[in-house]
Amino acid sequence: MPGRKTAAIVVIGDEILKGTTRDTNSYFLCQRLHQLGVNIKKICVVGDDISEISREIRSASGAYDLVITSGGVGPTHDDKTYLGLAHAFTDQLHFSEDIRAAVNRFLPIYKAQKRSEGVGEGLEEVLRTATEKLCTIPKMSQLLWGTQKKGGAISTFPVVRLNNVVALPGIPKFCEKAFDELQDQLFPLEERPTMWQGTVYTDLDEFEFSKKLTELAAKFDDRTVQIGSYPEMHNKFFKTKLTVESESPDALKTALSALREMLVGHVVYYDSKAWQDTVPKWAEFKNRESQIGNQDFVSKLLEAERIVSEIVEKYPLDQIALSFNGGKDCTILLHLLRLKVDEKYGPGASIQGFHIMVEDQFPEATQFIIDAAKFYNIQVLEFPGPLKTGLAALKKQRPSIIAVLMGSRATDPNGKYMKTAVEWTDSDWPRVLRVCPILNWTYTDVWHMLRGLCVPYCKLYDQGYTSLGGRDNTVKHPALRVVSSDGKEIYLPAYKLHNDADERSNRSNL
Numbered sequence: 180m181p182g183r184k185t186a187a188i189v190v191i192g193d194e195i196l197k198g199t200t201r202d203t204n205s206y207f208l209c210q211r212l213h214q215l216g217v218n219i220k221k222i223c224v225v226g227d228d229i230s231e232i233s234r235e236i237r238s239a240s241g242a243y244d245l246v247i248t249s250g251g252v253g254p255t256h257d258d259k260t261y262l263g264l265a266h267a268f269t270d271q272l273h274f275s276e277d278i279r280a281a282v283n284r285f286l287p288i289y290k291a292q293k294r295s296e297g298v299g300e301g302l303e304e305v306l307r308t309a310t311e312k313l314c315t316i317p318k319m320s321q322l323l324w325g326t327q328k329k330g331g332a333i334s335t336f337p338v339v340r341l342n343n344v345v346a347l348p349g350i351p352k353f354c355e356k357a358f359d360e361l362q363d364q365l366f367p368l369e370e371r372p373t374m375w376q377g378t379v380y381t382d383l384d385e386f387e388f389s390k391k392l393t394e395l396a397a398k399f400d401d402r403t404v405q406i407g408s409y410p411e412m413h414n415k416f417f418k419t420k421l422t423v424e425s426e427s428p429d430a431l432k433t434a435l436s437a438l439r440e441m442l443v444g445h446v447v448y449y450d451s452k453a454w455q456d457t458v459p460k461w462a463e464f465k466n467r468e469s470q471i472g473n474q475d476f477v478s479k480l481l482e483a484e485r486i487v488s489e490i491v492e493k494y495p496l497d498q499i500a501l502s503f504n505g506g507k508d509c510t511i512l513l514h515l516l517r518l519k520v521d522e523k524y525g526p527g528a529s530i531q532g533f534h535i536m537v538e539d540q541f542p543e544a545t546q547f548i549i550d551a552a553k554f555y556n557i558q559v560l561e562f563p564g565p566l567k568t569g570l571a572a573l574k575k576q577r578p579s580i581i582a583v584l585m586g587s588r589a590t591d592p593n594g595k596y597m598k599t600a601v602e603w604t605d606s607d608w609p610r611v612l613r614v615c616p617i618l619n620w621t622y623t624d625v626w627h628m629l630r631g632l633c634v635p636y637c638k639l640y641d642q643g644y645t646s647l648g649g650r651d652n653t654v655k656h657p658a659l660r661v662v663s664s665d666g667k668e669i670y671l672p673a674y675k676l677h678n679d680a681d682e683r684s685n686r687s688n689l
């Protein structure tokens with residue numbers, strides 16, 4: 180693509196080639212360079228070996244606009260980068276007074292710290308040799324002084340640049356800091372090409388569309404538009420992610436609509452952080468559903484939203500709690516409560532919740548409660564069962580709680596006693612106001628919202644469970660059981676179950 184700088188990354192370190200250290204510098208540099216509109220063409224890894232370093236640097240330097248190396252610029256004998264660099268450009272090494280000045284600036288701090296650790300004797304001699312090595316750099320090289328993020332002072336340490344090669348330290352902390360402090364110098368704002376990006380998610384796997392995609396991609400010159408296809412094996416919401424990048428917004432738009440056309444009926448909404456920006460996403464969700472004519476579902480969304488709104492309007496947060504056992508129904512409530520609290524109090528205000536532990540609870544359900552609590556910023560108090568005792572304990576510990584949101588639905592065995600969506604507990608129960616916004620939702624409605632907004636849910640529902648009780652009375656749902664061609668028994672995810680009626684026939688009635 181014209182205008183975009185090309186770059187190569189040369190990772191230097193025996194420790195990488197031996198697999199003792201996982202290379203994170205190239206991953207960091209690719210992310211950042213890509214964001215800066217740089218066209219990264221190549222990453223390679225070489226050991227702390229002068230001829231290898233020199234060969235890679237020479238070839239990359241000639242082929243690309245910029246080469247960034249990481250590693251081997253330290254004081255130890257195995258740090259050979261500067262030697263390799265000089266060798267690549269038949270340059271000599273020399274002692275750089277400027278680096279010595281930099282080292283002398285940070286030595287006193289270093290010495291003080293060493294003395295405080297009780298290291299005193301022979302420090303001078305040790306430092307002299309280390310400094311000697313650190314300051315021996317290629318004669319023709321230039322020193323790049325970055326700008327510190329905080330306060331804007333110049334970087335404590337310079338980075339060596341020779342021709343179009345920039346040598347960063349290997350320790351990720353230093354490597355990333357050095358890049359951070361140099362990025363505006365290396366990539367001045369006005370020179371950065373604006374990259375336009377778009378993503379399309381589909382529930383098709385690559386085999387199903389690869390032929391059509393090849394034809395489609397051929398229509399676009401890949402110098403102006405780049406289309407990528409990335410399969411995700413374990414994502415519960417989509418099978419393949421397709422990205423489109425271009426320097427021209429029009430080319431991007433044309434390519435994206437061509438893609439959507441090619442995948443018509445199989446383009447899915449995806450959001451990896453449904454708990455963020457809940458308010459705008461909710462409006463878009465209702466809009467999407469209305470546009471495809473799901474009016475009665477939208478009216479259920481509005482009804483549930485209204486009930487939660489009223490509660491959040493009427494009761495201060497310390498009087499509201501979500502009754503959360505990690506099940507799909509109360510996960511809906513978790514999202515609705517998050518939405519309404521975000522709307523009223525701004526994103527992230529903490530929400531109260533509680534979980535009454537049934538014996539032999541599924542560990543996956545417990546884990547999901549922990550994960551969901553983190554994502555949705557809800558403090559879930561735990562109480563031993565059974566339910567009535569647990570609820571009494573909650574009232575004792577949190578006497579301010581009045582409104583308890585529950586995911587009960589009329590089709591639940593116990594749900595049918597509730598005449599209206601909001602009513603006090605029975606007289607023989609601890610007194611709280613039961614709020615069941617999805618009382619008249621069907622099983623399909625629950626999945627429609629969870630998947631329509633990519634709300635995270637307990638993974639047991641992808642393993643054939645349709646409702647969660649204790650482990651002894653909950654089994655995988657027989658209607659979801661399929662035996663694959665090679666005789667293996669697998670279970671379809673719960674959302675694939677369509678006749679609502681037998682949602683709970685995976686629970687042996689005790």
Ligand SMILES: Cc1cc2nc3c(=O)[nH]c(=O)nc-3n(C[C@H](O)[C@H](O)[C@H](O)COP(=O)(O)OP(=O)(O)OC[C@H]3O[C@@H](n4cnc5c(N)ncnc54)[C@H](O)[C@@H]3O)c2cc1C
Binds near residue numbers: 504536591593603
């Ligand atoms: C807060 C609360 C108040 C209740 N008040 C009454 C009452 O007044 N009269 C009466 O007869 N029965 C009452 N019950 C019992 C209720 O009717 C059901 O027996 C119980 O919710 C289990 O329902 P289920 O398994 O059919 O449905 P589920 O779908 O399993 O539960 C419905 C909802 O109850 C909540 N819930 C269920 N189990 C737990 C748990 N272990 N920890 C936290 N939340 C949980 C969740 O919000 C869930 O979405 C109450 C239960 C709770 C949790």
Ligand SMILES: NC(=O)C1=CN([C@@H]2O[C@H](COP(=O)(O)OP(=O)(O)OC[C@H]3O[C@@H](n4cnc5c(N)ncnc54)[C@H](O)[C@@H]3O)[C@@H](O)[C@H]2O)C=CC1
Binds near residue numbers: 191203
């Ligand atoms: N010259 C400079 O700009 C600076 C030099 N230094 C000094 O240099 C030394 C460290 O720098 P180098 O010798 O270049 O490091 P190095 O190449 O010796 O690597 C040091 C450690 O960093 C990790 N590492 C290296 N490459 C990595 C990669 N690609 N991904 C993930 N981890 C990686 C490994 O654990 C390795 O053992 C320190 O002694 C430090 O004091 C410190 C700051 C700046």
Ligand SMILES: [Co+2]
Binds near residue numbers: 254349
């Ligand atoms: Co080193």
Ligand SMILES: [K+]
Binds near residue numbers: 192257258
């Ligand atoms: K090393």
Ligand SMILES: [Mg+2]
Binds near residue numbers: 191192
């Ligand atoms: Mg190294």
